[in-house]
Amino acid sequence: MAIFPVPILSRGFVDRDEASRLDPRRVIHLRRSSRARYVLLSGEALAARGESGLEFVGAEEALARSFDVDAAYYLGTAQETPYFAIDLTDTFGTDANRAYPEAQIGGFRWCALVAFGNLWPELDAALATEALAICNAWRQQRFCEKCGEPLRVLESGWIAVCSRGHPTYPRTDAAVIMAIFDDADRVLLAQNARWPGTRHSILAGFVEAGEPLEKAVRREVAEEVGIEVGAVEYFGSQPWPFPRSLMLGFFGHTSQSEVDIVADHREIARAGFYTRQEVIAAARAGEITLPRRTSIAAAMLTHWLGSGDSAGNPAGDSAGSATGGVTGGLEAASAEEIMSLFSW
Numbered sequence: 299m300a301i302f303p304v305p306i307l308s309r310g311f312v313d314r315d316e317a318s319r320l321d322p323r324r325v326i327h328l329r330r331s332s333r334a335r336y337v338l339l340s341g342e343a344l345a346a347r348g349e350s351g352l353e354f355v356g357a358e359e360a361l362a363r364s365f366d367v368d369a370a371y372y373l374g375t376a377q378e379t380p381y382f383a384i385d386l387t388d389t390f391g392t393d394a395n396r397a398y399p400e401a402q403i404g405g406f407r408w409c410a411l412v413a414f415g416n417l418w419p420e421l422d423a424a425l426a427t428e429a430l431a432i433c434n435a436w437r438q439q440r441f442c443e444k445c446g447e448p449l450r451v452l453e454s455g456w457i458a459v460c461s462r463g464h465p466t467y468p469r470t471d472a473a474v475i476m477a478i479f480d481d482a483d484r485v486l487l488a489q490n491a492r493w494p495g496t497r498h499s500i501l502a503g504f505v506e507a508g509e510p511l512e513k514a515v516r517r518e519v520a521e522e523v524g525i526e527v528g529a530v531e532y533f534g535s536q537p538w539p540f541p542r543s544l545m546l547g548f549f550g551h552t553s554q555s556e557v558d559i560v561a562d563h564r565e566i567a568r569a570g571f572y573t574r575q576e577v578i579a580a581a582r583a584g585e586i587t588l589p590r591r592t593s594i595a596a597a598m599l600t601h602w603l604g605s606g607d608s609a610g611n612p613a614g615d616s617a618g619s620a621t622g623g624v625t626g627g628l629e630a631a632s633a634e635e636i637m638s639l640f641s642w
Contacts, residue, residue: 302533303597303600304534304597305534305597306415306423306597307411307423307536308534308537309424310420310421310423310424312373312374312376312381312424312425313374313376315375319372319454319456325454328382329368329380330361330367333378333379333380334357334379334380335354335382336354336355336357336367337352337354337373337383337384338353338355338365338383338384338406339384339387339433340385340387340390340391340408342410342434343410344410344411344430345407345408346400346407346408346418348407348409348414349414349417349418350418351422352418352422354381360384365384365386367382367384369385370382370454371383371432371455371456373425373432376425382454383432383433383455389404390403400414411426411427411430411539411592412540412590412592412593413590413592413642415427415592416591423592427539428537430539431470431537432455432456432468434539434540435469435470435541436451436455438542439458441460442460442464442466444462445462447464449466455468456468468542469542470537470542471544472504472511472544472546473502473503473505473546474504474505474511474518474547474548475501475594476515476527476530476548476549477533477547477548477549477599478501478551478552479550479551479552480551480553480555483573484571484572484573484576485571485577485599486500486501486569486570487499487569487586488500488561488566488570489567490567491564491565491567493567495587496584496585497586497587497641498586498588499589499593499595500589500599501566502518502545503518503521503522504543505546511532512530512548515530515548515550516550519552522561522562522566523560523561523566523569524560524561525554526552526553527550527552528550529550530548530549530550530551531549531550532547532548533548533549533594534547534594534597536593536594538593547594574603577599577603578603587641588640589640590642591637591641600636600640603636604636
């Protein structure tokens with residue numbers, strides 16, 4: 299089995315510390331501990347120090363600024379430090395998002411995870427991802443699905459109940475994202491009908507109710523570009539908290555080629571198969587814009603781009619394989635050269 303790289307937003311480790319979540323007294327103590335650190339969010343922007351990482355705030359400063367620490371969501375611990383998230387959207391509004399990728403508002407520098415996550419320390423990126431996910435989950439779901447009553451968040455953010463006692467948990471939406479290769483080890487790239495300019499990526503879509511992941515891969519590809527996918531292999535996963543997705547990456551193989559592509563023109567404007575050298579040349583020439591560096595799509599394409607020889611030939615026999623030549627390391631070019639092809 300091939301060993302694939304871990305996507306950027308899946309690398310850092312935070313101990314979710316469920317035992318403390320369930321102990322209200324323990325959480326109260328942790329919130330006011332001198333070791334506690336708070337991640338601040340406004341909309342989908344995070345208080346940060348630019349490329350250096352998040353701007354953590356201690357309990358004393360949070361209280362001095364009248365931030366509601368008692369409503370902070372408990373993210374867990376790392377290196378014996380308890381971390382919490384405070385949603386300041388009601389304080390700063392969504393202005394922090396308007397000057398993408400960063401803005402200076404209310405004494406803080408607000409930065410977008412998608413623009414800075416690949417530059418931050420792994421722990422910072424992991425905490426930012428978790429904080430966005432839990433805050434977005436409760437912004438999206440304010441009422442009980444069973445009876446429609448308002449929800450009250452408990453257990454430091456990890457469950458909510460209505461007045462009738464019905465429990466609700468933070469929701470995560472599963473989506474598959476797939477790099478499809480043909481017999482010549484070319485990758486299928488497409489442009490979404492809603493994307494401006496030259497932006498291209500691999501295909502993706504949400505998993506439907508009662509649907510196995512592998513079948514979701516084949517269905518989405520068939521629906522969007524009319525290509526039949528055979529062998530499928532799991533790559534890895536990455537949370538994508540915009541607002542609450544979990545991206546499940548797959549490599550897939552098809553015996554069809556570009557003559558068989560039929561873009562649906564509803565979601566996909568155009569699609570085609572590309573060799574490694576064609577992708578590199580098109581990206582350098584500005585003919586296509588590749589996915590953001592923080593995305594799992596970038597991780598999957600980076601691995602493929604680095605798995606061939608200098609002429610762009612497959613590293614191995616691709617016939618019938620889901621991964622084709624995607625089994626090697628970054629041998630065709632340096633990691634820095636390949637990463638420079640991807641957008642911020």
